[in-house]
Amino acid sequence: MHNRRDFIRTAAIAAGMTGIGSISEVMAAPSDKKAKAALNLSFQEGIAPGKNLNEKLDYMEKLGVVGFEPGGGGLAGRVSEIKQALQGRKIKVSAICAGFSGWLIAEDAARRKECMDTSKAIMAAGGELGSVGMILVPGFNGQQPSLPMPQAREVLIEQLKELGDFALKHGTTLLLEPLNRREAWFMRLVADAAAIAKDSGSAGIACIGDFWHMTWEETSDYGAFISGGKYLKHIHIASRKRRKMPGEDGEADNYIDGFKALKALNYTGYVSFECGTEGKREETVPAAVKLLRDQWNKA
Amino acid sequence: MHNRRDFIRTAAIAAGMTGIGSISEVMAAPSDKKAKAALNLSFQEGIAPGKNLNEKLDYMEKLGVVGFEPGGGGLAGRVSEIKQALQGRKIKVSAICAGFSGWLIAEDAARRKECMDTSKAIMAAGGELGSVGMILVPGFNGQQPSLPMPQAREVLIEQLKELGDFALKHGTTLLLEPLNRREAWFMRLVADAAAIAKDSGSAGIACIGDFWHMTWEETSDYGAFISGGKYLKHIHIASRKRRKMPGEDGEADNYIDGFKALKALNYTGYVSFECGTEGKREETVPAAVKLLRDQWNKA
Numbered sequence: 001m002h003n004r005r006d007f008i009r010t011a012a013i014a015a016g017m018t019g020i021g022s023i024s025e026v027m028a029a030p031s032d033k034k035a036k037a038a039l040n041l042s043f044q045e046g047i048a049p050g051k052n053l054n055e056k057l058d059y060m061e062k063l064g065v066v067g068f069e070p071g072g073g074g075l076a077g078r079v080s081e082i083k084q085a086l087q088g089r090k091i092k093v094s095a096i097c098a099g100f101s102g103w104l105i106a107e108d109a110a111r112r113k114e115c116m117d118t119s120k121a122i123m124a125a126g127g128e129l130g131s132v133g134m135i136l137v138p139g140f141n142g143q144q145p146s147l148p149m150p151q152a153r154e155v156l157i158e159q160l161k162e163l164g165d166f167a168l169k170h171g172t173t174l175l176l177e178p179l180n181r182r183e184a185w186f187m188r189l190v191a192d193a194a195a196i197a198k199d200s201g202s203a204g205i206a207c208i209g210d211f212w213h214m215t216w217e218e219t220s221d222y223g224a225f226i227s228g229g230k231y232l233k234h235i236h237i238a239s240r241k242r243r244k245m246p247g248e249d250g251e252a253d254n255y256i257d258g259f260k261a262l263k264a265l266n267y268t269g270y271v272s273f274e275c276g277t278e279g280k281r282e283e284t285v286p287a288a289v290k291l292l293r294d295q296w297n298k299a
Numbered sequence: 300m301h302n303r304r305d306f307i308r309t310a311a312i313a314a315g316m317t318g319i320g321s322i323s324e325v326m327a328a329p330s331d332k333k334a335k336a337a338l339n340l341s342f343q344e345g346i347a348p349g350k351n352l353n354e355k356l357d358y359m360e361k362l363g364v365v366g367f368e369p370g371g372g373g374l375a376g377r378v379s380e381i382k383q384a385l386q387g388r389k390i391k392v393s394a395i396c397a398g399f400s401g402w403l404i405a406e407d408a409a410r411r412k413e414c415m416d417t418s419k420a421i422m423a424a425g426g427e428l429g430s431v432g433m434i435l436v437p438g439f440n441g442q443q444p445s446l447p448m449p450q451a452r453e454v455l456i457e458q459l460k461e462l463g464d465f466a467l468k469h470g471t472t473l474l475l476e477p478l479n480r481r482e483a484w485f486m487r488l489v490a491d492a493a494a495i496a497k498d499s500g501s502a503g504i505a506c507i508g509d510f511w512h513m514t515w516e517e518t519s520d521y522g523a524f525i526s527g528g529k530y531l532k533h534i535h536i537a538s539r540k541r542r543k544m545p546g547e548d549g550e551a552d553n554y555i556d557g558f559k560a561l562k563a564l565n566y567t568g569y570v571s572f573e574c575g576t577e578g579k580r581e582e583t584v585p586a587a588v589k590l591l592r593d594q595w596n597k598a
Contacts, residue, residue, distance in 0.1 A: 141449075148447065149448075149484040149485075150440075150480060150484050153480070181449060181452075185448040185449050186448075188491075189488055189490050189491055189494075190490075191488050191489075191490045191517060191518060191519075191522060191523065191526065192487075192488055192491070194518040195488075195516060195517065195518050198518055217494060218490060218494065218526065219490060219493040219494050219497055219526050219527075219528055219530065220490075220525050220526045220528055222525055223490060223522045223523070223524075223525035223526030223527075223528070224490065224522070224526060225522075226519050226521055226522035226525060227490065227517065227518050227519045227522030227523060227526065228518075228522075229518055229519055229522070231518065
């Protein structure tokens with residue numbers, strides 16, 4: 001494995017890939033006894049340029065990106081394809097992004113069951129792929145009718161116990177994602193998602209923090225992540241005005257306060273790109289990776 | 300003023316008031332240029348033993364308590380009484396605890412106006428007394444019908460602009476208090492209250508954190524207060540299992556994590572007792588004061 005990595009580094013330097021930044025130190029074996037905070041970058045499938053998954057993974061590897069976050073839709077049918085594409089690489093599956101149908105705070109029990117069933121199928125596939133967890137939103141604004149508070153939270157917690165136990169059996173977790181109010185009113189703050197995970201009483205329930213949504217809902221990236229604490233198992237990142245590549249919104253794209261919290265938490269999970277781009281992907285993607293590494297070092 | 304303070308300290312020592320703790324360093328003049336975090340203790344009116352307000356204030360002064368938090372009910376009629384009682388003392392009015400009627404997220408506009416009008420009257424009186432702010436809960440669970448989300452938040456913000464501007468004109472603020480879910484579903488997290496204060500766009504809107512409610516809703520006292528940040532202008536404290544005097548619930552009554560955040564924030568507001576007691580007030584009150592000073596020093 002080291003040979004492959006050295007080859008890539010040499011090849012990258014030989015190719016004069018300026019602006020991409022050095023291959024980072026984040027590839028420490030996960031078996032390391034002393035976990036230490038690291039910027040483990042991850043990409044969703046649409047981020048890297050490339051005509052197919054293998055080309056994208058090649059590109060990611062050259063950038064030192066160590067995580068791949070596939071969508072959950074149809075994941076059961078892609079387990080072999082993804083396993084094969086990752087074979088011999090330094091890249092692992094990070095989180096699985098949604099893909100379920102129905103929703104957990106639906107008034108209609110059938111819609112709730114639909115969400116439970118489809119989430120379980122995705123988590124089973126995600127577990128096979130060694131994923132950290134499947135990202136779930138308990139209810140989008142458009143998903144109506146939804147239960148009102150306090151019933152929504154109570155019904156959610158009840159289902160999370162079952163989903164969390166299922167996740168643990170498959171060696172993965174369910175990751176609650178707070179969104180900004182334009183997308184979901186029910187759960188908007190990292191502290192709230194973490195408290196729901198805590199109240200579920202299941203080690204199979206955790207949460208994520210998404211810098212994009214946090215821009216609109218949180219007063220402090222640092223406070224939000226500290227409140228996430230041990231429940232914080234995944235991070236999404238994007239530019240902070242238009243949800244493009246980090247850096248495309250200039251000065252607004254400051255993640256240092258949040259990164260400081262991740263260091264304080266000894267966070268060893270992934271920071272995963274979920275964003276579009278207004279520029280040429282071959283330029284904006286490596287520039288974003290460089291920006292994040294610079295800010296991580298400053299944090 | 301210093302003479303009076305020295306007299307009290309001497310008297311306290313002479314009287315052998317063990318267990319009360321030394322009169323703290325928190326009485327630094329508020330005009331000090333370099334604000335520095337300090338444990339400025341405050342009591343609601345029911346906390347100290349004493350047959351009347353003056354006896355209570357005497358007792359508080361002996362303990363080095365520097366804040367007095369009256370209820371907002373009928374406050375306009377008590378301005379002279381309170382001013383007179385505080386004359387020549389080291390104790391100032393901290394926050395004003397509620398006292399308004401109606402609620403701001405009511406479906407019925409008349410109930411919302413009732414809350415606006417009664418809150419303004421209390422804030423005018425609070426301003427005369429030099430209070431930090433009037434504590435307000437936007438809606439208790441029992442106050443129905445209330446607006447659903449997202450309308451509730453939008454209508455609230457609109458009213459807060461007006462209330463915040465009114466507060467500023469009277470040299471005070473409106474302090475949003477998040478409660479635990481048994482009392483109020485609408486606003487339960489310090490981060491949420493701070494975000495609402497921020498979105499109001501008025502410097503007259505701030506928030507409080509109450510250790511009692513936080514016990515049930517927050518995953519991290521530290522994270523919650525950091526998210527409160529500059530919007531955090533008042534703190535309530537109680538024991539963490541039964542809402543008695545700090546210390547009455549034994550090991551559960553740990554506030555160090557929160558105090559660390561207050562120090563990190565350079566918090567110069569009050570930490571105010573809002574709690575009952577199961578024991579003899581003459582014993583549980585000084586014991587609580589001592590406990591908090593010990594924990595503050597450890598933080």
